[in-house]
Amino acid sequence: xxxxxxREATGLxxxxxxxxxxxxxxxxPAVLLFVCSFWLAQAFRLIPTxxxxxxxxxxxxxxxxxxxxxxxxxxxxxxxxxxxLSFPAAYFIVYRTRGNLLFYLILVSWxxxxxxxxxxxxxxxxxNGLINTTLMQLGLIDQPLEVLLFSPFATILTxxxxxxxxxxxxxxxxxxxVRKEYxxxxxxxxxxxxxxxxRVILPMSYKGVVGAFMFTFVISAGDFVTPQLLGGRxxxxxxxxxxxxxxxxxxxxxxxxxxxxxxxxxLMTYFMFVRLLDVLRLAPGRRFHD
Amino acid sequence: xxxxxxxxxxxxxxxxxxxxxxFSFHASPSLTFPFEGFxxxxxxxxxxxxxxxxxxxxxLIVGAxxxxxxxxxxxxxxxxLARLKGRVQTMFGLLxxxxxxxxxxxxxxxxxxxxxxxxxxxxxxxVTIAHVLFTLPFFIEAVRSRIEYFDLSLxxxxxxxxxxxxxxxxxxxxxxxxxxxxxAAILSFALSFDEFIITVFVSGNDTTLPLMIWSMMRRAVxxxxxxxxxxxxxxxxxxxxIGGLLVWYQRRLALSARAKDTEA
Numbered sequence: 001x002x003x004x005x006x007r008e009a010t011g012l013x014x015x016x017x018x019x020x021x022x023x024x025x026x027x028x029p030a031v032l033l034f035v036c037s038f039w040l041a042q043a044f045r046l047i048p049t050x051x052x053x054x055x056x057x058x059x060x061x062x063x064x065x066x067x068x069x070x071x072x073x074x075x076x077x078x079x080x081x082x083x084x085l086s087f088p089a090a091y092f093i094v095y096r097t098r099g100n101l102l103f104y105l106i107l108v109s110w111x112x113x114x115x116x117x118x119x120x121x122x123x124x125x126x127x128n129g130l131i132n133t134t135l136m137q138l139g140l141i142d143q144p145l146e147v148l149l150f151s152p153f154a155t156i157l158t159x160x161x162x163x164x165x166x167x168x169x170x171x172x173x174x175x176x177x178v179r180k181e182y183x184x185x186x187x188x189x190x191x192x193x194x195x196x197x198x199r200v201i202l203p204m205s206y207k208g209v210v211g212a213f214m215f216t217f218v219i220s221a222g223d224f225v226t227p228q229l230l231g232g233r234x235x236x237x238x239x240x241x242x243x244x245x246x247x248x249x250x251x252x253x254x255x256x257x258x259x260x261x262x263x264x265x266x267l268m269t270y271f272m273f274v275r276l277l278d279v280l281r282l283a284p285g286r287r288f289h290d
Numbered sequence: 291x292x293x294x295x296x297x298x299x300x301x302x303x304x305x306x307x308x309x310x311x312x313f314s315f316h317a318s319p320s321l322t323f324p325f326e327g328f329x330x331x332x333x334x335x336x337x338x339x340x341x342x343x344x345x346x347x348x349x350l351i352v353g354a355x356x357x358x359x360x361x362x363x364x365x366x367x368x369x370x371l372a373r374l375k376g377r378v379q380t381m382f383g384l385l386x387x388x389x390x391x392x393x394x395x396x397x398x399x400x401x402x403x404x405x406x407x408x409x410x411x412x413x414x415x416x417v418t419i420a421h422v423l424f425t426l427p428f429f430i431e432a433v434r435s436r437i438e439y440f441d442l443s444l445x446x447x448x449x450x451x452x453x454x455x456x457x458x459x460x461x462x463x464x465x466x467x468x469x470x471x472x473x474a475a476i477l478s479f480a481l482s483f484d485e486f487i488i489t490v491f492v493s494g495n496d497t498t499l500p501l502m503i504w505s506m507m508r509r510a511v512x513x514x515x516x517x518x519x520x521x522x523x524x525x526x527x528x529x530x531x532i533g534g535l536l537v538w539y540q541r542r543l544a545l546s547a548r549a550k551d552t553e554a
Contacts, residue, residue, distance in 0.1 A: 007373045007442070014370030015382055018363045018426065025423050026389055029400035036403060085299065092296045102296065104534065109303040111530045113484040115500050116519040119507055120306035123313070123321050123516075130309065133322040165303065215391075222393025225487060229507065239395055246399045246491060256403070259396060 075221025150232030174208020476533030
């Protein structure tokens with residue numbers, strides 16, 4: 001007993017420096033940002049007060065809904081496509097390969113710098129880019145396709161490219177918990193491929209699927225660099241608007257309020273996604289007799 | 291079928307990287323085929339640019355400082371978490387993971403708010419603080435699974451035999467978890483080296499490499515940006531490969547040592 005207590009005390013002491021760091025540079029700033037969302041800004045100076053003006057100003061502007069919708073669309077499309085694309089690859093890696101070479105190959109591409117990948121896609125999709133010039137040389141089109149670049153398509157394609165290795169990492173570690181024997185048992189009991197997937201694999205890798213979806217969603221919906229560089233005029237998002245408040249225009253409390261509204265929509269998306277999996281009977285922890 | 295799909299998947303991931311790498315060696319400024327021959331002119335042009343050299347140096351300084359601080363904080367945390375149980379462990383685990391569960395935008399604006407309130411001038415110091423915050427969760431996550439298998443009774447045995455806490459750490463703990471920590475430290479460096487979203491808010495006058503690439507992207511397109519991008523890619527991917535090989539090699543050594551022990 002003495003030993004256990006001492007072990008715990010040592011544990012707390014070891015964790016303390018990180019806790020202090022996270023307290024000062026994570027918890028306090030987050031609280032400060034929340035408090036500031038109720039302040040006002042005048043001529044670039046912050047005025048501590050308590051008002052809901054920033055929230056009502058954002059929520060009463062029609063444009064704000066449009067930009068938030070754009071942000072959520074970027075997030076949802078990226079998350080759906082990334083999970084759908086990486087699931088079969090994760091399945092292959094876990095059940096069909098013995099070595100880890102393929103897995104590492106995919107993982108390494110995650111470390112290809114974020115900005116460089118945005119730049120690469122801009123080069124490829126641009127009106128003088130690889131796709132347009134190739135199509136024109138082949139005589140398939142006369143004019144460069146302008147929709148390729150500066151469109152939601154370009155944003156989502158690039159975000160998928162950025163997020164897919166991470167989604168795969170989460171799915172692979174989730175599938176590693178679903179042992180091959182369970183799948184074989186289900187097959188022996190007469191389950192078809194679809195049933196094995198929906199009744200065994202997905203419910204058992206539930207946490208990984210939710211994690212991969214939500215991570216991809218949150219990071220892409222909150223991203224402001226990709227839509228700013230590739231999204232064009234119609235691709236403007238709340239993220240860009242928030243970033244601008246803190247970089248150029250300079251109404252910090254307004255930016256903070258919009259950030260918390262965006263965060264609230266992320267939370268709602270999470271609950272809706274979990275509910276959807278529940279309704280589709282892909283969630284674990286229930287017995288299905290039918 | 292599935293095999294073909296997976297290789298197409300890998301091709302999708304690497305094609306854009308391969309294309310800009312190829313064109314960074316292009317003799318002409320054009321970014322399209324036909325390819326008109328190889329040249330290193332964009333590389334010599336970028337290295338002649340003092341802003342590039344400065345930002346590369348800044349990125350190396352920030353990356354190294356981040357890796358050192360994150361490694362110290364993260365290793366202590368992982369060792370501490372192995373000793374904690376139940377709710378305390380879960381709570382702290384969640385807290386430590388928090389910074390990556392939010393978009394970088396939130397961390398960036400929250401930090402810039404804090405720095406303004408405490409009147410901390412934005413500089414490479416504030417950038418390093420932000421990078422430690424961003425890399426710490428990855429470090430802890432990477433090291434944790436290894437430490438969960440770490441047998442605390444080995445440390446206790448050393449203590450019972452009269453070793454001081456420091457000796458125990460140096461002679462027992464470190465040799466076991468060392469390679470994993472080394473790998474995770476390299477991971478932190480690579481993540482810091484590429485970080486842009488938070489950096490854009492907390493940086494002062496000194497730019498890092500991603501900030502420089504960003505400003506090149508916003509100005510006129512000049513092919514030397516290809517060279518800058520490829521150098522940045524080579525740096526981070528190269529580091530990750532070295533870190534991965536290191537961990538893999540150490541693990542092999544440990545496994546073959548264990549095999550020898552059981553034979554004997």
